[in-house]
Amino acid sequence: MQSPTRQVFFLSNGTAITAETLGLSLLAQFPSHHFQTRTIPFVDTLEKAHAVSDEIDRSINQSNQLPIVICTMGDDDLMKIITQSKALVIDPFGDILPRLEKVLASQHLQPGQSHRIVNPSLYESRIDAIDYAMQHDDGGKIQNYDEADIILVGVSRSGKTPSCLYLALQFGIKAANYPITEEDMEYEQLPEPIRPFKQSLYGLTTNLNRLVNIRQERRPDSRYSSVDQCRYELRAVEDMYLRHNIKYINTSEMSVEEISARIIRDNELHRVELS
Amino acid sequence: MQSPTRQVFFLSNGTAITAETLGLSLLAQFPSHHFQTRTIPFVDTLEKAHAVSDEIDRSINQSNQLPIVICTMGDDDLMKIITQSKALVIDPFGDILPRLEKVLASQHLQPGQSHRIVNPSLYESRIDAIDYAMQHDDGGKIQNYDEADIILVGVSRSGKTPSCLYLALQFGIKAANYPITEEDMEYEQLPEPIRPFKQSLYGLTTNLNRLVNIRQERRPDSRYSSVDQCRYELRAVEDMYLRHNIKYINTSEMSVEEISARIIRDNELHRVELS
Numbered sequence: 001m002q003s004p005t006r007q008v009f010f011l012s013n014g015t016a017i018t019a020e021t022l023g024l025s026l027l028a029q030f031p032s033h034h035f036q037t038r039t040i041p042f043v044d045t046l047e048k049a050h051a052v053s054d055e056i057d058r059s060i061n062q063s064n065q066l067p068i069v070i071c072t073m074g075d076d077d078l079m080k081i082i083t084q085s086k087a088l089v090i091d092p093f094g095d096i097l098p099r100l101e102k103v104l105a106s107q108h109l110q111p112g113q114s115h116r117i118v119n120p121s122l123y124e125s126r127i128d129a130i131d132y133a134m135q136h137d138d139g140g141k142i143q144n145y146d147e148a149d150i151i152l153v154g155v156s157r158s159g160k161t162p163s164c165l166y167l168a169l170q171f172g173i174k175a176a177n178y179p180i181t182e183e184d185m186e187y188e189q190l191p192e193p194i195r196p197f198k199q200s201l202y203g204l205t206t207n208l209n210r211l212v213n214i215r216q217e218r219r220p221d222s223r224y225s226s227v228d229q230c231r232y233e234l235r236a237v238e239d240m241y242l243r244h245n246i247k248y249i250n251t252s253e254m255s256v257e258e259i260s261a262r263i264i265r266d267n268e269l270h271r272v273e274l275s
Numbered sequence: 276m277q278s279p280t281r282q283v284f285f286l287s288n289g290t291a292i293t294a295e296t297l298g299l300s301l302l303a304q305f306p307s308h309h310f311q312t313r314t315i316p317f318v319d320t321l322e323k324a325h326a327v328s329d330e331i332d333r334s335i336n337q338s339n340q341l342p343i344v345i346c347t348m349g350d351d352d353l354m355k356i357i358t359q360s361k362a363l364v365i366d367p368f369g370d371i372l373p374r375l376e377k378v379l380a381s382q383h384l385q386p387g388q389s390h391r392i393v394n395p396s397l398y399e400s401r402i403d404a405i406d407y408a409m410q411h412d413d414g415g416k417i418q419n420y421d422e423a424d425i426i427l428v429g430v431s432r433s434g435k436t437p438s439c440l441y442l443a444l445q446f447g448i449k450a451a452n453y454p455i456t457e458e459d460m461e462y463e464q465l466p467e468p469i470r471p472f473k474q475s476l477y478g479l480t481t482n483l484n485r486l487v488n489i490r491q492e493r494r495p496d497s498r499y500s501s502v503d504q505c506r507y508e509l510r511a512v513e514d515m516y517l518r519h520n521i522k523y524i525n526t527s528e529m530s531v532e533e534i535s536a537r538i539i540r541d542n543e544l545h546r547v548e549l550s
Contacts, residue, residue, distance in 0.1 A: 014533075018296055018300040021292065021293055021297070022297050025293040026368065029372060030384075041540060066378055068378065088375075092297065092371065093301065095370050096301060096365055099363065100305070100343070100363075100365075106305060106308070108305060109304050126437070126531070127489075134409075161406075162402060165440050165444060166444055169441055169444065169531065217399070256401070256444065258289075261316045262317070265317060271314075
């Protein structure tokens with residue numbers, strides 16, 4: 001039985017990234033329910049808090065169901081206003097901060113500042129990594145591969161670009177990617193530009209159906225998106241990975257987040273220090 | 276007084292993104308402490324859990340301080356092993372899930388699956404948005420601006436590219452960016468390629484010192500990174516924003532996350548539905 005749609009609010013006086021990330025993880029535990037989520041960042045004045053609280057209350061009239069609010073509000077007065085709304089209000093910091101305070105033996109600040117720039121050198125590392133990923137996307141620039149923390153290889157549309165960008169943005173990791181073309185597949189050796197960097201290579205592959213579907217959206221009814229062509233390319237790259245002893249993963253069931261987390265783990269990549 | 280470094284572990288049987296995001300927000304509340312953080316994803320067997328637990332215990336001997344563990348483990352048996360380690364173990368789901376179960380009147384699944392692909396159409400939207408951002412970065416392609424959800428403008432190194440990529444990756448928002456060059460600054464009118472899309476424009480600006488520093492890292496002691504040049508460009512774009520009534524923000528104190536969250540709010544952008 002499909003439940004009716006339930007309203008869920010992710011609130012914060014900051015970016016609301018923490019409330020949203022935690023909230024979505026929690027909701028994923030209830031797959032038989034249908035949720036309509038709304039993220040409201042920068043609820044940073046009494047006026048805005050009252051407006052949001054009113055909005056939460058109005059949503060009850062529409063759906064006749066108790067709304068859920070996940071709220072990492074960095075101000076007790078603001079939090080109080082949200083708590084007074086007619087909803088299940090969850091304050092993830094509320095239970096945890098006192099326990100941390102006890103161990104650290106010091107008072108916490110008010111939350112809501114965690115996604116500001118705290119560490120300028122971390123910011124610089126991310127920006128450098130993004131520059132690197134942009135320049136070295138899709139074999140665009142084949143110099144400076146020696147600077148790469150990792151070089152992703154794979155056929156067109158196997159997830160190389162999003163993974164490189166996520167690694168750069170989220171973790172400050174310098175990731176290049178090099179597409180294995182049909183021409184490359186005809187040779188036993190690795191393509192010349194990546195041959196000296198075997199230790200930095202990591203292969204992506206995917207399922208036949210998924211590749212066909214993704215390519216069909218780009219170039220419908222073309223040779224590029226045909227079953228035969230996709231099957232040939234996937235076999236050829238997987239043979240290449242095995243022949244040259246290149247670690248690889250099948251990305252077809254994975255989100256960009258999961259691909260990136262596995263690449264970091266499998267290659268013991270050094271992430272930029274986060275705090 | 277600076278406290279000695281305290282070990283903090285973010286653990287999960289999945290990507291550990293939730294544990295890490297929440298954990299870093301919590302630690303940001305204690306700025307006078309120094310933490311050494313370590314994220315360990317995919318702790319998904321009893322063996323791995325025992326190994327991590329041993330590692331946590333070993334870290335006590337090194338630092339002589341109680342380590343902190345933030346753990347969103349999706350399996351009771353695995354969780355039990357981690358709980359037995361000699362640390363302050365925080366299980367953010369532990370307190371919250373029972374409250375959600377009560378309201379939703381159904382049992383939760385085991386966590387740890389929240390960053391897998393749940394919704395293929397969400398995945399496609401993100402990939403489309405990434406393709407769009409890559410093609411329309413730095414004025415690279417000036418066609419199809421009508422498809423943009425937002426077009427960021429600003430001087431070189433004001434944060435346009437990272438913001439566009441983050442909007443695409445995280446929210447599936449199609450963001451182009453167009454650099455305002457010195458030549459553009461000589462005219463009263465908006466640059467021709469973006470002139471028809473005034474409603475989609477959003478300006479970035481930054482502080483003089485910050486821009487000089489960032490440009491100095493790229494091209495030290497050049498005209499490009501000189502104080503005079505940076506001052507001229509920043510004044511010219513801010514004048515342009517005011518003259519044409521373009522909303523803008525100063526990004527100098529902001530992380531990419533915060534810039535993106537503000538762009539979404541200020542422009543009431545429609546994000547891809549997340550659940």
